[in-house]
Amino acid sequence: MSDDxxxxxxxxxxxxxxxxxxxxxxxxxxxxxxxxxxxxxxAKGYHYPVLGxxxxxxxxxxxxxxxxxxxxxxxxxxDIDEKKKAK
Amino acid sequence: xxxxxxxxxxxxxxGMDNPVLPFLRKDRIPHIWCPGCGIGxxxxxxxxxxxxxxxxxxxxxxxxxxxxxxxxxxxxxxDSFHTTHGRAIPFATGLKLANPDLKVVVYSGxxxxxxIGGNHFMHAARRNMDIMVVCINNFTYGMTGGQVAPTxxxxxTQTTMPFGNxxxxxxxxxxxxACGAVYVARWTVYHVRQLAKAMKEGLQKKGFVxxxxxxxxxxxxxxxxxxxxxxxxxxxxxxxSTIKNGVDTKDVGLTYQGDIxxxxxxxxxxxxxxxxxxxxxxxxxxxxxxxxxxxxx
Numbered sequence: 001m002s003d004d005x006x007x008x009x010x011x012x013x014x015x016x017x018x019x020x021x022x023x024x025x026x027x028x029x030x031x032x033x034x035x036x037x038x039x040x041x042x043a044k045g046y047h048y049p050v051l052g053x054x055x056x057x058x059x060x061x062x063x064x065x066x067x068x069x070x071x072x073x074x075x076x077x078x079d080i081d082e083k084k085k086a087k
Numbered sequence: 088x089x090x091x092x093x094x095x096x097x098x099x100x101x102g103m104d105n106p107v108l109p110f111l112r113k114d115r116i117p118h119i120w121c122p123g124c125g126i127g128x129x130x131x132x133x134x135x136x137x138x139x140x141x142x143x144x145x146x147x148x149x150x151x152x153x154x155x156x157x158x159x160x161x162x163x164x165x166d167s168f169h170t171t172h173g174r175a176i177p178f179a180t181g182l183k184l185a186n187p188d189l190k191v192v193v194y195s196g197x198x199x200x201x202x203i204g205g206n207h208f209m210h211a212a213r214r215n216m217d218i219m220v221v222c223i224n225n226f227t228y229g230m231t232g233g234q235v236a237p238t239x240x241x242x243x244t245q246t247t248m249p250f251g252n253x254x255x256x257x258x259x260x261x262x263x264x265a266c267g268a269v270y271v272a273r274w275t276v277y278h279v280r281q282l283a284k285a286m287k288e289g290l291q292k293k294g295f296v297x298x299x300x301x302x303x304x305x306x307x308x309x310x311x312x313x314x315x316x317x318x319x320x321x322x323x324x325x326x327x328s329t330i331k332n333g334v335d336t337k338d339v340g341l342t343y344q345g346d347i348x349x350x351x352x353x354x355x356x357x358x359x360x361x362x363x364x365x366x367x368x369x370x371x372x373x374x375x376x377x378x379x380x381x382x383x384x
Contacts, residue, residue, distance in 0.1 A: 014098055014105070018091050021122035024318050029277075046122065064106065065135070065279040068127025069117060070092070073105050080101045087102040 009034070011059015011076040013051050019071040022046030026063035026072050032056040035063065092116045107134035110144075112164050119158060123317020125276035125302025126156050126223055130163070132279050132300075133194070133221070136286035142190065147290075149192045150179040152199035155229040155304075159194045173203030176211045179218045187361065187380025190219070190290060197224040197238040201257055205237070212266035212295045214360040219289045219296040222259060225304040233307030242343035243312045258340040259299045264353050269294035271336060271353035275301040275324035278349060285351060294359050301347070314344070 013035070020042060026049050027035045036052035049072060051057055057074065064073030092113040094104055111134065120126050137144065149167045151160040152175035160167035170178045179191045193200070200208050200222050211218065227245060228234045235245040237257045244251055260271045270292045274282040282300055289296040303309055303320030314320060328347040331339075339348040358366065361380055368376045 014095070014103060016091065016095070016105075019117050021117070023123040023316075025123075025128065025321065028318050028322070061106075065131060065283075066128055067131060068120065068124060070105055070107055070111065070127070070131065073107075075101075075103055080103060083102040 007077060008054040009057040009059070011057050011074055012054065012080075013049075013057065013059075013063060013072055013074045015048055015050070016071045017042045017048045018044075019069050020046055020048035021069050021071075022048065023068060024049075025066040025068065029062060029066050031060065031062055032058060090114055090116075106138065107131055110134040110137050110164055112162055115162050118162055120155060121306045121317075123303065123305035124155070125225070125300075125304075125317065125321065126159070128276045128279060129221070129223055129282065129300045129302060130159055132283040133159075133163075133286050135283040136290060139283065140287045140290045142290060146188060147190045147192065148179075148182055148186075149194055150175045150182065151193065152195040152204060153230070154196040154199045155225075156194065156196035156223040157199060157230075173199055173205075173207065175199065176204055176207040176216075176218070176220065180211060180216050183216060183218055184361070191217075192290070193218055193220045195220075195222065196229070197222055197226070197259070198228045198236045201259065201262070202237050209262070209266045212263055212268045212297070215267055215269060215295050215357050215363075217293055217295070217359045217361065219286075219292075219298070221286065221289075221298050221300065223300050223302050224259065225302045225308060227304050227308040229304050229307055233304075233311060238341075240341055240343040240345075243308065245311065246307075256341065258336070260297070260339050260352050261336040263295075263297035264336040267295070267357065268297045268353065269355050269357050270296040270298075270351075272297075272351040273299040273301070273339065273349050275321075275328055275347065275349060276303065277321050277324040277328065281330075281349075288351075288354075292354075294357060301341075 034053045034056035035049045037047040038050040059074045059076035061074040151157040153172040160169045175193045175195045179193045183191045233246045235248045263271045272285040303317045305317035330350045332350040
């Protein structure tokens, strides 16, 4: 992920798989339909979201606004780079 | 001890963390709300509002009553109190009067605020107590098993209405407006940004602020009425809602799966209870009276 070559789209999402309850709010309300259910499931048996189409992710954090379980949020690459620099 | 909400290796590498985490008690997550429940989304919006308002978190207290939404007080990283059933507003009133510099937020459900706590709600609005009330309306009593609530519209089946509800329901914005609230808004779980903005405005507004947030109850209300999952209800909110700011609250009543009017309906100014008290005693007693909490309102 740190490598610029591997980066796709304008942003990415961070998912805490074990907190997710699979309600699909983030998947259904993603403005660019970049998210989808994972084939795997977490310890409680819920399928969590994964970035299925990373090219489409803009890092707008709409998923983070909708998530009732605080399990996902999005960020733009430029903000991530700023955070990294500040660290 | 490691917690589920701790930063992952990937996040540590980038120095990122969920923007709402500073406002939550990390050790309490995951919360008890069902998959697809909208309460978590409203709490998410409230956290964003806290962040956007830039207020000192030591100066905000949150009070909630009993019910699914009543659990909110336990999840937010603020001074919080989980009161007895329906008594969130009287507790908040006392808190506000004893500590005039506090901003007191009541975060509770429709059953708690308008059924058992209905009278307190009316009188706090009448007195224009300087508190902010967030009412999560999911049209049913969630925690006790799906009984009919004063907000249940005509039609849907509930555990205590097996042949469908025949009782008329409350129009909550109209009730709050008629009782004298200075800020009345209704948003749904679909309108997350608008809800966060309304909560931010409410935190900065002086007087009785009422914000209704419509949320799905997938386990009891939706399942019993075959309305699909939580996300299907949010899609219904999306499709059937129209934003009408400043509309007469008489016309914003809700029907079963019918059209929804959302928006900011009322935003006016009226002297709060404490202002009125200070004014009145200042007039009657003159110099003998020492103004109470005047610097903070």
